[in-house]
Amino acid sequence: MRRSVSGGCFVNCAANTWKNFNMREIHHRACNLCEAICGLRIEVENGAIVSIKGDPEDPLSRGHICPKAIALKDLQEDPDRLRKPIRKRVTESGDIEWDEISWPEALDLVAERLTTIYSRHGVDAIGIYLGNPTVHNYGMMTHQKVLFTHLRTRNRYSATSCDQLPHHMASLWLFGHKNLFPIPDIDRTDYFLMLGANPVASNGSIWTVPDVRKRIKDMKKRGAKLVVVDPRHTETAKLATEHHFIRPGTDAAFLLSVLHTLFVEGLVNLRELDPLVTGLGDVEAAIASFDAEWAAPHCGVDATTIKRITRELAAANAGICYGRMGVSTQAFGALNQWLIYLINIVTGNLDRPGGSLFTTPAMDSVSTSSPGGFARAHSRVRGLPEFDRELPVAALAEEILTSGEGQIRALFTGAGNPVLSTPNGRKLDEALDSLEFMVSLDPYLNETTRHSDVILPPTSPLEHDHFDLSFHLNAVRNTARMNDPVFEPPSGSLHDWQIFNGLGERVARILGMEHRDLPEPQHIVAMAIEHGPYGEERGLTLEEIRQHPSGVDLGPLKAQLPDRLRTPDKRINCATPAALGDLERVGEYFTGDPSALLLIGRRDVRTNNSWMHNYKRLVKGRDRCTLLAHPADMKKRGITDGDRVRVSSRVGSLELAVEGTEHMMPGVVSIPHGWGHNRPGSRLEIASSHSGESCNDLTDEQDVDRLSGNAVLNGVPVEMTLLS
Ligand SMILES: Nc1nc2c(c(=O)[nH]1)N[C@H]1C(S)=C(S)[C@@H](COP(=O)(O)OP(=O)(O)OC[C@H]3O[C@@H](n4cnc5c(=O)[nH]c(N)nc54)[C@H](O)[C@@H]3O)O[C@H]1N2
Ligand SMILES: Nc1nc2c(c(=O)[nH]1)N[C@H]1C(S)=C(S)[C@@H](COP(=O)(O)OP(=O)(O)OC[C@H]3O[C@@H](n4cnc5c(=O)[nH]c(N)nc54)[C@H](O)[C@@H]3O)O[C@H]1N2
Ligand code: SF4
Ligand SMILES: [Mo]
Numbered sequence: 001m002r003r004s005v006s007g008g009c010f011v012n013c014a015a016n017t018w019k020n021f022n023m024r025e026i027h028h029r030a031c032n033l034c035e036a037i038c039g040l041r042i043e044v045e046n047g048a049i050v051s052i053k054g055d056p057e058d059p060l061s062r063g064h065i066c067p068k069a070i071a072l073k074d075l076q077e078d079p080d081r082l083r084k085p086i087r088k089r090v091t092e093s094g095d096i097e098w099d100e101i102s103w104p105e106a107l108d109l110v111a112e113r114l115t116t117i118y119s120r121h122g123v124d125a126i127g128i129y130l131g132n133p134t135v136h137n138y139g140m141m142t143h144q145k146v147l148f149t150h151l152r153t154r155n156r157y158s159a160t161s162c163d164q165l166p167h168h169m170a171s172l173w174l175f176g177h178k179n180l181f182p183i184p185d186i187d188r189t190d191y192f193l194m195l196g197a198n199p200v201a202s203n204g205s206i207w208t209v210p211d212v213r214k215r216i217k218d219m220k221k222r223g224a225k226l227v228v229v230d231p232r233h234t235e236t237a238k239l240a241t242e243h244h245f246i247r248p249g250t251d252a253a254f255l256l257s258v259l260h261t262l263f264v265e266g267l268v269n270l271r272e273l274d275p276l277v278t279g280l281g282d283v284e285a286a287i288a289s290f291d292a293e294w295a296a297p298h299c300g301v302d303a304t305t306i307k308r309i310t311r312e313l314a315a316a317n318a319g320i321c322y323g324r325m326g327v328s329t330q331a332f333g334a335l336n337q338w339l340i341y342l343i344n345i346v347t348g349n350l351d352r353p354g355g356s357l358f359t360t361p362a363m364d365s366v367s368t369s370s371p372g373g374f375a376r377a378h379s380r381v382r383g384l385p386e387f388d389r390e391l392p393v394a395a396l397a398e399e400i401l402t403s404g405e406g407q408i409r410a411l412f413t414g415a416g417n418p419v420l421s422t423p424n425g426r427k428l429d430e431a432l433d434s435l436e437f438m439v440s441l442d443p444y445l446n447e448t449t450r451h452s453d454v455i456l457p458p459t460s461p462l463e464h465d466h467f468d469l470s471f472h473l474n475a476v477r478n479t480a481r482m483n484d485p486v487f488e489p490p491s492g493s494l495h496d497w498q499i500f501n502g503l504g505e506r507v508a509r510i511l512g513m514e515h516r517d518l519p520e521p522q523h524i525v526a527m528a529i530e531h532g533p534y535g536e537e538r539g540l541t542l543e544e545i546r547q548h549p550s551g552v553d554l555g556p557l558k559a560q561l562p563d564r565l566r567t568p569d570k571r572i573n574c575a576t577p578a579a580l581g582d583l584e585r586v587g588e589y590f591t592g593d594p595s596a597l598l599l600i601g602r603r604d605v606r607t608n609n610s611w612m613h614n615y616k617r618l619v620k621g622r623d624r625c626t627l628l629a630h631p632a633d634m635k636k637r638g639i640t641d642g643d644r645v646r647v648s649s650r651v652g653s654l655e656l657a658v659e660g661t662e663h664m665m666p667g668v669v670s671i672p673h674g675w676g677h678n679r680p681g682s683r684l685e686i687a688s689s690h691s692g693e694s695c696n697d698l699t700d701e702q703d704v705d706r707l708s709g710n711a712v713l714n715g716v717p718v719e720m721t722l723l724s
Helices: 067-077 103-121 132-136 138-151 165-175 212-221 235-239 251-264 271-276 280-286 292-299 303-315 333-346 393-401 425-433 496-511 521-530 533-538 542-546 577-589 631-636
Strands: 025-030 039-045 048-054 086-090 096-100 126-130 156-158 191-195 225-229 242-244 319-323 374-378 385-387 410-414 437-441 454-456 477-480 552-556 597-600 627-629 644-648 653-660 668-670 716-722
Touching (some): 039 067, 103 410, 103 437, 132 138, 191 303, 521 533, 627 631
Parallel strands (some): 410 437
Antiparallel strands (some): 477 552
16 A cells, blocks of 8 residues: 555645544635635534634635535535545446445556556547646646656646636737736726626636625725626626626627727727737737627627727726636637737736736746647547647547547546536537546546546545645735645545556556656645745745645735746737637627527536535525526517426437526526536435536537637527427
8 A cells, every 4th residue: 555655645744733633623724615715714523523614814815705615514524425446347237336445456457457548549548637626636736747647648638628728828828828817906996897707606717806795895885896798697797886788609799899999999008018018000900890889789788888888997097807707618718818818908907906917826837837838739530729738628529439540448537527517418428438448536426437437536625735726826815825634534545646646656667667756745835835936035935834824915916017927028919810810700600690599507606516516505495407598588488487498409408497587688598507417327315316407418519619629608509498
């Protein structure tokens, strides 16, 4: 055992003096569930959690907490959460059974199967998919390369390409690094134009903004304005100064006309950015035909309103334009994010307090990771472009199902549930069924991992230490936290990073490659912090951060251009060829059927993508997996509130109950994602009795943002009929 996971000391050395379990103790901890990374105080008595509360001393979250954090207790105690590796066995009568096996046996088996397929069919025969919790678990971030550098496959996929891929692309194009995100400085802004985001439910994304509700209220008290543009009158829209419906998928028209208005009305004002910005003349010429009168009939926001919003944004001392999932996971995801960045640039609001600013995290992934690259290779079957050495996940099923050289025959999934989270989940189900071998690094036997031959369950989040590697980069204030584990890991269990070390070592040994285990994640982070911005400047160390378990305040976001840019000439060249090239598609796209019923998604504060429906406190009460529709669309089809309907798209259909609401734009329906726990063979007792349906049985893997390859999850044409 020890030999097999060298580098993995179970007792987390300096970090832990194990607690006396007969006492009540408060553990400080940052929540790992969503991007808000709220500080928590977890009270433990006799080895069990008795309360979870917000930590008022956390300088970022200031005591905020949401219902999901309390479910960390349920996650810790869930009998369905796997504690030991399990291997699939098909009985003589064809039933599937799962047997617990030891860690050495599991790791040996996985390494042997992966290397056999690799040796027989070549490097690209192994596919990798990593899901969202990867970025909430620093050991997965630091250690995945221990295994993946040996596997060298081009078939790498992740949730990024059904999520924030367009942000990375726009950041690379304009600022020179995929992770240089401009963060809305909500606490100091005068004007906020928000498209396709619902932070009151999501708690913010590519924007770590705990307690956003209070921040919005404070902002309005100061006299600042929040304008929300969304096909649904969302929880965020309810707090806004104004809300405008927009036809899904048409934000490019809206944003182009905002930029156009800024140009033609002489509202471009680069302010401090003036010496840094080039290429605006080319952009102005390229968008000359996209005025507000052209945009209005496509997007459903009238021309007068578009122009007024534009003038208000331009007149604000400090303003923000921000867009998230609704504008990223649709037909023009990459173009939209590029346009949003440009609007912030030409109004002089980039790098401006109260506008959008780059952060300065203690461990700076802008310095420690590659800048990223685009379209240096393409997927085998459909020719979709890579970004940062990953292919769009919309291509995963076909890369498994289409025979020929480079076909995926074995798949490694880690912290992901692509059967529920990626477009056309039914096709992926079929594809996963056809694999020669599949292994999942995951604590649950769920809709995806049921296809695996072996499931490797890591320790729970509270059983390992925690430093947030991802989200300080996106936060509205610079802070840092390092927290010790709340519970001692059960004897013989392994952390995600130890599993990567164990597999990496075995794969290398079998393939005769050189291998070095990586040290514990905290050592890697400690080094990066020492060489990070505060380490170099004033000797900040991980140890010092650990001494402040509620977090260290590193101050408000600051202007830092041109230093922060990673472009070779330290300038922002706005005339991005790929984005300008995509403009050709705009006119063509908007000739589509204006009467089509379009499907969008939604998030609820009690859900977290697909994986937190197995906790009673989060699923109790009314059914949340319903279809929302405007009463006019229901009436046309003879549907009344509470009826069950069939919704169908090019790829599939499902049945669910309807809720009529004028909060939906006419012509648009909404189904939340992450449900559909009714597929046989998973082990999720509570989730399967609140199963809902998976809206990704309707989304179409063939319909991607043609520029980026990002999945189109919003604006999917569907039909809705009453079930008799
Ligand atoms: N239609 C539609 N689809 C969407 C979206 C949408 O808005 N609409 N949103 C998309 C977005 S933004 C995202 S990020 C994706 C998410 O897509 P995925 O990341 O594929 O799915 P999750 O539901 O987050 O599944 C997380 C998995 O990680 C496991 N897990 C949890 N914690 C850990 C851990 O610490 N270690 C390991 N090894 N495993 C862990 C869980 O058991 C679960 O199996 O879904 C996307 N899909
Ligand atoms: N409670 C909860 N919180 C979460 C998650 C969760 O599942 N549950 N998931 C986390 C993850 S992984 C992510 S990535 C973030 C996402 O964070 P957000 O992007 O803030 O969350 P969404 O609810 O997906 O917001 C997308 C909005 O876009 C709107 N929309 C849909 N189509 C269009 C369109 O074509 N144009 C415009 N303008 N708007 C459109 C939708 O109505 C919705 O209000 O949330 C994170 N936080
Ligand atoms: S908002 Fe997100 S980070 Fe904060 S407590 Fe809720 S789930 Fe955790
Ligand atoms: Mo996401």
